[in-house]
Amino acid sequence: MRTETPAPVRLEDYRPPRFEIDTVALDIKLAPRATRVGARLTIRRAADTPAGEPLVLDGDELSLVSLALDGQILAADRYRATPSRLEIDDVPDGPFVLDIETRLDPDANTKLMGLYRSNGTYCTQCEAEGFRRITYFLDRPDCLAVYTTRIEARASEAPLLLGNGNPVEQGEVPGTDRHYAIWHDPHPKPSYLFALVAGDLACVSDRFTTAEGRDVALNIYVEHGNEANCGWAMDSLKRSMHWDEEVFGRCYDLDVFNIVAVSDFNMGAMENKGLNIFNDKYVLADPDTATDQDYAGIEAVIAHEYFHNWTGNRITCRDWFQLCLKEGLTVFRDQEFSADMRSRAVKRISDVRLLKSHQFPEDAGPLAHPVRPRLYHEINNFYTATVYEKGAEVVRMLKTVLGGEDFRKGMDLFFARHDGEATTIEAFLACFAQASGRSLDQFALWYEQAGTPSLRIDSAYDASGKRLTLTVKQQTPPTPKQADKPALHIPLRVGLMGPDGTELSPSSISGAETTGDVVHITAPLQKVVFHDVMDRPVPSLLRGFSAPVTLKSNLDDTELLFLAANDTDPFNRWEALQSVIFKTLIDQTSAGPRQQRLDIDPRLVAAIEATMADERLEPAFRALCLQLPGDADIAREIGNDVDPDAIHFARSQMRSGLADALGPMLKQTYDNMSNAAPYSPEAASAGRRALKNVLLDYLGQGQGGASGDLVGRQFEQADNMTDRLAALTVLVHARLPGHEEALAAFADRHARTPLAMDKWFMVQATAPGEETLAAVKALTGHPAFSPANPNRVRALVGAFATGNQRQFNRLDGAGFDFVADFVLDLDTRNPQAAARLLSAFRSWRALEPERRARAKATLERMAQGTDLSPDVRDIVDRCLQ
Ligand code: B3K
Ligand code: ZN
Numbered sequence: 001m002r003t004e005t006p007a008p009v010r011l012e013d014y015r016p017p018r019f020e021i022d023t024v025a026l027d028i029k030l031a032p033r034a035t036r037v038g039a040r041l042t043i044r045r046a047a048d049t050p051a052g053e054p055l056v057l058d059g060d061e062l063s064l065v066s067l068a069l070d071g072q073i074l075a076a077d078r079y080r081a082t083p084s085r086l087e088i089d090d091v092p093d094g095p096f097v098l099d100i101e102t103r104l105d106p107d108a109n110t111k112l113m114g115l116y117r118s119n120g121t122y123c124t125q126c127e128a129e130g131f132r133r134i135t136y137f138l139d140r141p142d143c144l145a146v147y148t149t150r151i152e153a154r155a156s157e158a159p160l161l162l163g164n165g166n167p168v169e170q171g172e173v174p175g176t177d178r179h180y181a182i183w184h185d186p187h188p189k190p191s192y193l194f195a196l197v198a199g200d201l202a203c204v205s206d207r208f209t210t211a212e213g214r215d216v217a218l219n220i221y222v223e224h225g226n227e228a229n230c231g232w233a234m235d236s237l238k239r240s241m242h243w244d245e246e247v248f249g250r251c252y253d254l255d256v257f258n259i260v261a262v263s264d265f266n267m268g269a270m271e272n273k274g275l276n277i278f279n280d281k282y283v284l285a286d287p288d289t290a291t292d293q294d295y296a297g298i299e300a301v302i303a304h305e306y307f308h309n310w311t312g313n314r315i316t317c318r319d320w321f322q323l324c325l326k327e328g329l330t331v332f333r334d335q336e337f338s339a340d341m342r343s344r345a346v347k348r349i350s351d352v353r354l355l356k357s358h359q360f361p362e363d364a365g366p367l368a369h370p371v372r373p374r375l376y377h378e379i380n381n382f383y384t385a386t387v388y389e390k391g392a393e394v395v396r397m398l399k400t401v402l403g404g405e406d407f408r409k410g411m412d413l414f415f416a417r418h419d420g421e422a423t424t425i426e427a428f429l430a431c432f433a434q435a436s437g438r439s440l441d442q443f444a445l446w447y448e449q450a451g452t453p454s455l456r457i458d459s460a461y462d463a464s465g466k467r468l469t470l471t472v473k474q475q476t477p478p479t480p481k482q483a484d485k486p487a488l489h490i491p492l493r494v495g496l497m498g499p500d501g502t503e504l505s506p507s508s509i510s511g512a513e514t515t516g517d518v519v520h521i522t523a524p525l526q527k528v529v530f531h532d533v534m535d536r537p538v539p540s541l542l543r544g545f546s547a548p549v550t551l552k553s554n555l556d557d558t559e560l561l562f563l564a565a566n567d568t569d570p571f572n573r574w575e576a577l578q579s580v581i582f583k584t585l586i587d588q589t590s591a592g593p594r595q596q597r598l599d600i601d602p603r604l605v606a607a608i609e610a611t612m613a614d615e616r617l618e619p620a621f622r623a624l625c626l627q628l629p630g631d632a633d634i635a636r637e638i639g640n641d642v643d644p645d646a647i648h649f650a651r652s653q654m655r656s657g658l659a660d661a662l663g664p665m666l667k668q669t670y671d672n673m674s675n676a677a678p679y680s681p682e683a684a685s686a687g688r689r690a691l692k693n694v695l696l697d698y699l700g701q702g703q704g705g706a707s708g709d710l711v712g713r714q715f716e717q718a719d720n721m722t723d724r725l726a727a728l729t730v731l732v733h734a735r736l737p738g739h740e741e742a743l744a745a746f747a748d749r750h751a752r753t754p755l756a757m758d759k760w761f762m763v764q765a766t767a768p769g770e771e772t773l774a775a776v777k778a779l780t781g782h783p784a785f786s787p788a789n790p791n792r793v794r795a796l797v798g799a800f801a802t803g804n805q806r807q808f809n810r811l812d813g814a815g816f817d818f819v820a821d822f823v824l825d826l827d828t829r830n831p832q833a834a835a836r837l838l839s840a841f842r843s844w845r846a847l848e849p850e851r852r853a854r855a856k857a858t859l860e861r862m863a864q865g866t867d868l869s870p871d872v873r874d875i876v877d878r879c880l881q
Contacts (some may be wrong), residue, residue, distance in 0.1 A: 059085055060114070126272070166254055166273050226833060245859070263791070278301070346621055359563045371386055378871045381875060399448065410435040455552070461537065470530075629651075634651060666695050726761075820861065831871035
């Protein structure tokens with residue numbers, strides 16, 4: 001007997017709430033095992049709700065203590081209360097006051113949704129449907145209310161009491177060892193933005209004066225002893241606040257902005273109004289324990305949550321189908337912020353790499369869904385790369401289609417028109433259509449159609465007519481429940497590179513509408529003609545990755561390498577080089593019996609060498625050019641009948657082949673990048689380390705100039721985590737002499753820093769060798785590992801499942817079984833984390849037949865489970881569909 005799949009929620013079934021809740025006054029008396037929550041709600045029947053219709057509120061695992069309406073205790077026959085629902089008959093039409101008291105057990109809350117304790121600190125997570133685990137409520141994003149929160153706790157247990165909005169009052173509870181604080185949030189908000197924190201935490205403070213003259217107190221709360229590691233987060237926050245004023249004209253709107261870091265958190269962070277709660281991974285940093293990537297991550301996530309204050313909080317989602325309205329838009333905003341803080345080209349390449357490695361496989365497999373889905377079983381499973389990253393690409397395309405000026409006008413109109421509302425993608429797009437005078441009807445399909453569109457572009461130059469013709473075909477592959485799809489509006493940025501490396505400008509373009517260098521592709525097949533092109537050009541297509549599509553063209557390697565050396569668009573320089581590298585790797589993978597040595601086209605070697613030596617290019621960009629695609633990237637490009645062992649072999653061959661061919665130059669550039677300026681997390685300094693560490697990977701694992709000593713030396717001498725971890729990774733993954741000692745030394749040094757130990761777990765979980773699975777199993781028993789902590793789970797089991805193509809997809813199926821069993825066990829405590837981990841199976845159908853059969857058998861075994869959570873049930877069922 002398998003568990004039943006609950007009925008799905010459908011977009012077309014959306015109806016406005018039957019009742020309105022105007023104010024919420026909470027009185028929360030905290031205790032670890034028995035917290036009392038008093039909720040006083042003022043409620044009105046909505047205009048078109050028939051009199052007599054009962055009031056129905058959501059709950060989840062709730063236990064009701066008492067219920068009163070307008071001050072009168074309700075008789076038991078007036079209502080029906082279950083853990084998941086409260087239904088009350090005969091409520092008045094006009095405003096009435098409902099008093100609900102519930103009892104919670106924060107210590108028993110292992111789902112980390114609702115109110116729970118993390119290392120002794122009380123905290124909450126309410127998005128998407130966690131508020132209903134605190135009290136009965138209309139727990140939906142279109143129910144906006146003004147909240148006042150009184151929080152009470154033992155003063156010794158929780159000297160700090162934080163709520164949403166501004167602090168109003170605090171004091172002792174006479175005759176007890178308890179104290180309280182009252183917070184008021186004047187901005188109406190949905191329940192998913194509710195938060196409270198109570199505990200004994202240290203505080204780092206600063207101030208920010210907004211462009212409107214508001215003096216804002218900024219506080220970051222962390223566990224005692226971590227105060228020194230909040231500087232980067234605070235700096236990132238102030239830069240975010242300033243940037244949103246400059247670029248989007250948005251100022252902060254409360255007197256305090258509080259950030260709390262907790263160590264047990266399902267996601268990265270949460271944008272609760274005025275009280276952001278963060279996974280400590282995205283707050284704490286010092287050079288000894290955080291990598292450059294961690295610093296960049298903190299900057300981005302701090303910005304992302306801050307930017308939500310306008311895109312998400314002031315203007316929120318009408319229903320959860322509209323999640324991309326706040327997430328895609330806010331990711332776009334944080335990407336632009338990081339691009340302005342760092343190198344725009346490097347940021348764009350990194351974002352596209354992430355999109356391709358996370359979102360493209362999702363869009364190509366059984367979990368594919370539109371940026372705005374129309375149906376879900378479990379909303380927590382829709383916080384996906386598609387909603388976030390593809391959602392951000394759609395907003396980026398909107399800007400590309402309209403141009404910067406009209407895009408900003410559209411954003412201004414959106415803020416002006418919808419401030420204080422819960423709204424939809426249609427309403428969002430209507431603002432841009434109105435601001436620009438342009439129809440976005442076809443563009444809107446990007447929100448509706450799943451699957452990565454493919455673009456095939458063939459270029460032909462007619463020397464006598466001085467014309468270049470691009471024949472552009474678009475097609476979006478079928479995805480679950482979507483077979484045939486109409487053509488999309490694809491903004492195609494194009495440049496024409498002349499033989500001397502300068503841009504050629506046509507006198508006119510026909511066959512498509514254009515704005516500047518953007519060609520608007522709107523039909524399944526389009527011939528675009530560039531007139532009066534005086535020389536045979538090499539077309540530079542899809543510049544800046546102007547649309548999230550897969551591009552195939554008839555450019556040959558000579559032309560691609562010409563672009564790699566000459567394109568004025570840095571993104572396409574990188575992309576052209578990558579294309580040639582991919583072709584080489586894919587040819588090698590499919591070459592049949594494994595060749596001992598891979599023949600690399602000398603022109604590719606020369607192109608890589610020229611890139612590496614070009615001092616005009618920033619080191620971070622050169623690092624990206626040199627970095628080979630990962631095993632999973634190669635698998636994605638191959639698309640079907642994937643053999644992870646063959647891919648890994650081809651990649652290793654290519655790395656050593658390049659190391660041999662490039663020889664001493666690698667070492668020389670490594671030395672140049674190694675000069676010992678004091679550590680700084682800023683982009684230029686991080687870029688030098690990035691290049692140095694890509695080179696270290698070649699030097700340590702290639703044959704030519706290979707030097708385990710060099711890697712060992714870097715490990716020992718590193719004065720920062722970035723260099724130490726890079727060396728440790730090479731030592732462990734290549735099993736160089738000394739790797740065991742290095743692992744032991746790392747563990748000794750960082751034993752008391754869980755976030756650093758996560759890196760130690762991750763390095764071992766991603767090692768490609770046969771012995772890894774046994775090592776990972778053993779590490780689940782390591783004292784620094786805890787299956788209850790989502791960061792630890794991600795670092796060990798998550799890294800194994802998503803970052804170790806070879807060992808997760810082992811031919812004997814043991815990788816699948818291990819992850820499946822871990823998921824089933826985790827599911828009994830934290831279904832959301834379990835479901836997320838299980839998504840690692842999403843590409844199983846792309847594997848070669850033997851592995852595919854193993855993966856299927858494992859999923860089918862899981863599907864037989866009798867007590868799966870709805871979260872895991874949803875992923876298993878969709879994977880098998
Ligand atoms: N909005 C939160 C995500 C909440 C996830 C709920 N399962 C983080 C963010 O995107 O900013
Ligand atoms: Zn977000």
